[in-house]
Amino acid sequence: MSHPKDQKARSRARIIAAATELFSRHGFEKVSISQIMKEARMTHGAFYAHFDSKEALYSASFVETLKDSGRSRLVKTPLPVKKLIALAANYWGLRQSGNVGPGPEAVLFNEIGNDNDRIRQLFQSSYEHLRTMLERRIIALNRLHKVQDGPALIRDKARAILASLVGAVTMAKVIADDEERRRILEASQQQILAMLKVGKDRALLQKS
Template structure:
């Protein structure tokens, strides 16, 4: 009897979840198809029913993790400094990077920094452009709503978006390489202050509820 569509969808999801877990822990090059299928508790041959290659699976894992991530949901939130900074705060949350059950796309890509594989480099470019466009859209909207202390022209908006991305990625990359939790938290907090400065937002004027929520997340990261 042929497998139902539901069964095929469930087995594909099992492979995706197993692959994402292993890619986050070990990186693309150190994970084999056999290891992925062993974690998924499926035969090696079943892999090619759903994916044509390991790179195709990595691509699918990245896209699926982005869809499921809180960052993607926050990107659809109302246009306000509060929500934009909540997006940044969530990205800077180390707990999300350690959560093997539902890691974000950055958890997959950080292990592949410097990769020479064309497909993975393309994923980096796509992820960068997606994040940059999302930030530019929100910064432009905030400028039109007179919520920023500067003119949100195209060049300024692009510069702010680049600065925010550089601060976010750099902070998480450094924090992940340090074992001392207190220092990790201080790095992330410093990055958040830097990003508020890029946005032109005074930290003392920022929403206290969001600051409190951020502190709680960092304390329990």
């Protein structure tokens, strides 16, 4: 027989999993508590047994994405170039095929312009998380190319890459023309490669 505490923990985990999926696809404002509970296959009333508000659930959902084992490894090591390019050039395809799960970058893609203070704090956490990974990747590539950039320049490069990545994906998400969407993402990809001094060197991409 299940212990009540275990059952409550499982229920909470189901709600967080459902919320993470919906938030990563649609953003905070476009997802309702009713939608989340329907996705979790639980009653609407059960929500408040676990969370005080949708903001509290969003915060818990975001924290869980940072605990993911694969992403935890990325925090400790440089962000692979192939991973970065995949985010810029094939975001929807990867998500739909199941190769990339919801993660901190989804916060950046979906919450642009959100004026909710709590969500903005999470947005900044997501931004800083990805910027740190990018800085480590730039440092690793600089060593490979024997380039000596100072800390300030490395941070600025990471900022510029994130601006290109998030801007391209955000713009592409609201454009109906498939060909133009593809060109936007590919142009962003090439700009990111240029900033990383990778170009079209396939051998380097395979090593990275």
